[in-house]
Amino acid sequence: MRSLSLWQLYSLMLLFLLGTSVVFGIAVPAKQDAWITAAIGMVLGSGLLFMYSKLYETNANTSWNGLLILAFGRHIGAILGVLYVFLFMYSAARDLRDIGELTNTFLLQKTPIEVSMALFQLLVAYVCYAGIVRMGRLAEMNVLVMIFSFLLQIVLLIATGTIRLSLLAPVAADWKPIMTTVFPGSLTVPYGEAFAFAAFWASMMPPKEFRQAALLSGATAGLFFIVLDIISITALGPELFSRSLFPLMSTIHLVNIADFLQNIDPFIVTNYMIGVLFKVAIFTYAACAHISDLWKVNSQAAVIPVSVIVFVYAFYMADNLSSHLFTGFQWATWVIFIPFFVCLPLLVLLVIKLKSIRRKRREIG
Amino acid sequence: MSGQRIRMSTLEDQNQFAEQLNQTFGQVSDLVFRSAGRSLVVYIAGIVDEKRIEREIILPLEANPDADGIPVKTPSVKTTDDYQETVQALLHGEAVIAIAGRGNVIMANVASAPHRDINRPETETVVQGPREGLVEHLETNIALLRRMLKSEKLRIRAWKIGSVVKTDVRMLYLDGVASDKLLTEISNRISAVQLDAVIESNSLAENIKDRPFSLFPTVQSTERSDVVTEALMKGRVAILVDNTPFALIFPFTFWNAFQAIEDYYINYSSATFLRAIRGLFIIFALLLPSLYVAITTYHIEMLPTDLLLSIAESRETSPFPAVVEALIMESIFEALREAIVRLPRILGQAVSVVGALVIGQSIVQAGIISIPMIIVVSVTGIASLMIPRYEMTFAIRIMRMILLILAGSLGLYGVALGLFFTQVYLTGINSVGTPYLTPISPIVVRGLKDFLLRAPIRRRNKIPQKGKSSP
Numbered sequence: 001m002r003s004l005s006l007w008q009l010y011s012l013m014l015l016f017l018l019g020t021s022v023v024f025g026i027a028v029p030a031k032q033d034a035w036i037t038a039a040i041g042m043v044l045g046s047g048l049l050f051m052y053s054k055l056y057e058t059n060a061n062t063s064w065n066g067l068l069i070l071a072f073g074r075h076i077g078a079i080l081g082v083l084y085v086f087l088f089m090y091s092a093a094r095d096l097r098d099i100g101e102l103t104n105t106f107l108l109q110k111t112p113i114e115v116s117m118a119l120f121q122l123l124v125a126y127v128c129y130a131g132i133v134r135m136g137r138l139a140e141m142n143v144l145v146m147i148f149s150f151l152l153q154i155v156l157l158i159a160t161g162t163i164r165l166s167l168l169a170p171v172a173a174d175w176k177p178i179m180t181t182v183f184p185g186s187l188t189v190p191y192g193e194a195f196a197f198a199a200f201w202a203s204m205m206p207p208k209e210f211r212q213a214a215l216l217s218g219a220t221a222g223l224f225f226i227v228l229d230i231i232s233i234t235a236l237g238p239e240l241f242s243r244s245l246f247p248l249m250s251t252i253h254l255v256n257i258a259d260f261l262q263n264i265d266p267f268i269v270t271n272y273m274i275g276v277l278f279k280v281a282i283f284t285y286a287a288c289a290h291i292s293d294l295w296k297v298n299s300q301a302a303v304i305p306v307s308v309i310v311f312v313y314a315f316y317m318a319d320n321l322s323s324h325l326f327t328g329f330q331w332a333t334w335v336i337f338i339p340f341f342v343c344l345p346l347l348v349l350l351v352i353k354l355k356s357i358r359r360k361r362r363e364i365g
Numbered sequence: 366m367s368g369q370r371i372r373m374s375t376l377e378d379q380n381q382f383a384e385q386l387n388q389t390f391g392q393v394s395d396l397v398f399r400s401a402g403r404s405l406v407v408y409i410a411g412i413v414d415e416k417r418i419e420r421e422i423i424l425p426l427e428a429n430p431d432a433d434g435i436p437v438k439t440p441s442v443k444t445t446d447d448y449q450e451t452v453q454a455l456l457h458g459e460a461v462i463a464i465a466g467r468g469n470v471i472m473a474n475v476a477s478a479p480h481r482d483i484n485r486p487e488t489e490t491v492v493q494g495p496r497e498g499l500v501e502h503l504e505t506n507i508a509l510l511r512r513m514l515k516s517e518k519l520r521i522r523a524w525k526i527g528s529v530v531k532t533d534v535r536m537l538y539l540d541g542v543a544s545d546k547l548l549t550e551i552s553n554r555i556s557a558v559q560l561d562a563v564i565e566s567n568s569l570a571e572n573i574k575d576r577p578f579s580l581f582p583t584v585q586s587t588e589r590s591d592v593v594t595e596a597l598m599k600g601r602v603a604i605l606v607d608n609t610p611f612a613l614i615f616p617f618t619f620w621n622a623f624q625a626i627e628d629y630y631i632n633y634s635s636a637t638f639l640r641a642i643r644g645l646f647i648i649f650a651l652l653l654p655s656l657y658v659a660i661t662t663y664h665i666e667m668l669p670t671d672l673l674l675s676i677a678e679s680r681e682t683s684p685f686p687a688v689v690e691a692l693i694m695e696s697i698f699e700a701l702r703e704a705i706v707r708l709p710r711i712l713g714q715a716v717s718v719v720g721a722l723v724i725g726q727s728i729v730q731a732g733i734i735s736i737p738m739i740i741v742v743s744v745t746g747i748a749s750l751m752i753p754r755y756e757m758t759f760a761i762r763i764m765r766m767i768l769l770i771l772a773g774s775l776g777l778y779g780v781a782l783g784l785f786f787t788q789v790y791l792t793g794i795n796s797v798g799t800p801y802l803t804p805i806s807p808i809v810v811r812g813l814k815d816f817l818l819r820a821p822i823r824r825r826n827k828i829p830q831k832g833k834s835s836p
Contacts (some may be wrong), residue, residue: 005808007808008807083376095578102651103778107663107776107777108663108775108776109780116775116778119775119782120782123782123789125784126786126789127789130789130792130793134617134789134793136807137792137800137802137806137807138788138789138792139789139805140805140806141792141802141805141806144805189612205782227369259669260669262667262669263666263667264667266663266664266667266776266777267667267777269777270777270778270780270781273781277785292593305703306597345395348622
């Protein structure tokens with residue numbers, strides 16, 4: 001089935017990949033070499049996306065739930081399918097919490113976080129309710145806004161004159177932080193998270209074009225991360241960069257054109273909302289798609305309950321920003337992203353390949 | 366009633382026919398019966414040309430009372446034996462000629478109903494370009510368009526809509542240019558309309574357009590004949606309704622609302638410049654009050670210190686929060702606007718005086734509303750007058766109010782959320798099969814030539830010529 005154009009899926013995936021990563025910065029612990037980490041992450045991440053598309057290619061009409069059942073049989077497959085509903089909801093909740101914290105820090109200091117998160121999730125529910133075709137249309141429009149805004153930010157920062165390229169030195173003096181940041185951090189977020197598309201890829205477009213869109217958007221997103229990392233490092237310096245909770249926001253804060261255009265961060269935050277919106281929406285939609293696959297219900301019927309769970313989850317998942325980030329970088333990566341978004345898909349790919357090889361042998365023999 | 370046959374074999378039949386007509390029309394005074402020779406001529410005075418009746422019908426009938434065939438000189442003549450058809454013909458300004466000894470009656474079209482002359486269009490004005498507006502008379506409008514579009518490909522499909530009062534409806538398109546899917550869809554929708562009467566084109570539009578309850582228009586209505594011509598050449602479809610000087614044009618996309626016909630009448634670089642200015646100010650019309658409220662209430666750090674101080678100083682005396690100020694001023698502006706439209710033209714000055722002096726000046730002097738707010742509302746007011754399509758101004762004006770309330774309660778976050786909700790909503794609208802946000806979403810590269818940029822005329826898309834369209 002084909003419901004999106006290549007450009008639409010590309011936009012959708014690009015916005016998804018940019019999502020929260022531009023807010024929290026990519027590969028921040030690698031200090032002045034973060035951009036190298038981002039580059040390596042881009043290459044490995046594209047490899048991961050390629051693996052996903054290979055997985056899709058094994059059964060062009062089957063989304064992730066169906067693949068699980070093919071690989072592990074009806075019972076284990078369905079149990080894993082249910083597990084993925086919760087994984088997707090958890091991931092959506094993480095990103096919802098991210099936007100909540102961001103809003104709380106930069107836009108509405110006095111408004112309770114649950115209010116801003118509830119309104120955002122309401123928007124997400126509306127987007128999911130609208131369905132994948134309208135999501136695609138929404139994405140292709142907003143990707144233009146996002147790209148324009150990034151170019152504008154870069155121009156403004158250069159015009160302000162805060163960029164000192166010497167801060168990038170020494171380049172790659174110590175490979176250890178670079179490699180430890182690439183794996184698992186930069187690989188799983190955001191590239192590994194893009195596995196959410198697996199939940200409903202059969203309703204979007206055929207595998208070949210899916211691969212094209214995925215690889216192109218992976219490369220574009222990687223390019224953005226490299227440029228934004230370089231801009232942030234050279235504007236803030238490696239120390240400040242690695243300590244800042246929102247490195248790009250701290251960088252944008254430096255913009256000052258003729259003492260008139262300054263403190264533009266509220267505008268930039270509303271712009272980042274685009275990426276986060278698509279991230280939360282894709283995860284929520286993935287959960288709904290799984291539910292509709294498993295219980296044969298309309299995915300629109302699942303939107304409201306899933307959204308409520310996501311919101312409650314986001315609200316109770318952490319006490320404050322620091323604990324939220326700690327859980328994200330340390331715990332979620334190892335417990336959720338690596339095993340379920342990287343290892344299990346790889347395993348399923350191998351199992352299905354082996355099964356098909358065995359079947360072919362049996363047919364020949 | 367329908368299907369009632371007329372017999373006209375004897376003189377009694379003729380009298381009976383006259384009696385029947387008199388009863389159907391209720392003895393009205395403008396139903397005229399005249400006898401000429403052995404014939405009876407019936408027409409409704411006022412909507413026919415009586416000189417022509419005299420010359421083309423009465424004189425030949427009297428000169429040659431026993432002629433066979435069609436004994437009148439009128440070019441457009443039909444015969445019928447259906448009584449209802451006769452009644453309709455009379456209503457449409459035809460003369461009905463009943464000759465004893467014939468099986469049927471003759472209907473001669475001598476219609477000449479009074480109507481307005483062609484005038485300058487008043488709602489969509491241009492500095493350069495054609496100045497002919499459509500009028501209430503359907504045939505005149507079609508003649509106007511025929512004259513502008515001298516092509517044998519101009520096709521016209523006709524309907525009579527209304528079960529009680531029949532109104533002529535015509536669908537115009539260029540054969541081979543408008544897509545067959547579009548034509549069938551619109552034809553089906555028009556045929557399915559169940560109405561007692563069509564007073565104005567809007568009552569038809571509401572029954573055939575997508576999302577009739579939406580704030581956002583999905584059909585364009587225009588008074589300009591050149592706009593209709595241009596739309597037809599782009600493969601769109603125009604619907605003309607009798608008694609309405611506005612043509613309906615399908616499909617209508619969101620961005621169409623921001624393109625004025627004059628863009629094609631001036632140099633393309635100037636037109637592109639105008640479009641840029643228009644785009645900027647339309648964004649102002651939508652967002653300026655809410656941005657002002659959001660920034661001065663929630664994000665004051667965004668303002669440079671000097672500007673912040675001067676705004677704070679002028680806001681010192683105002684007792685209201687910024688959002689209330691904005692709502693008051695916006696409502697007053699909307700009221701003024703509505704008053705000026707409804708007003709007898711002589712009183713226009715009075716409203717201007719009240720608006721400018723009493724509200725503009727006194728409200729500031731009294732310290733109720735701050736000066737920056739007046740500036741913001743004025744700029745917004747000017748900006749909202751720049752939208753070329755009148756229907757879209759309602760959408761923008763109402764959205765402005767909603768965003769204003771969101772800005773007052775949630776700052777920029779609320780404004781952003783409101784805009785996202787609107788976007789998602791807009792992605793779901795279609796206008797007769799065309800997604801509302803084309804050519805941006807879904808992206809159509811061809812369409813971008815005439816989007817923000819107005820490409821030079823010779824680079825513009827050719828009129829598609831795909832030969833005869835398949836049935």
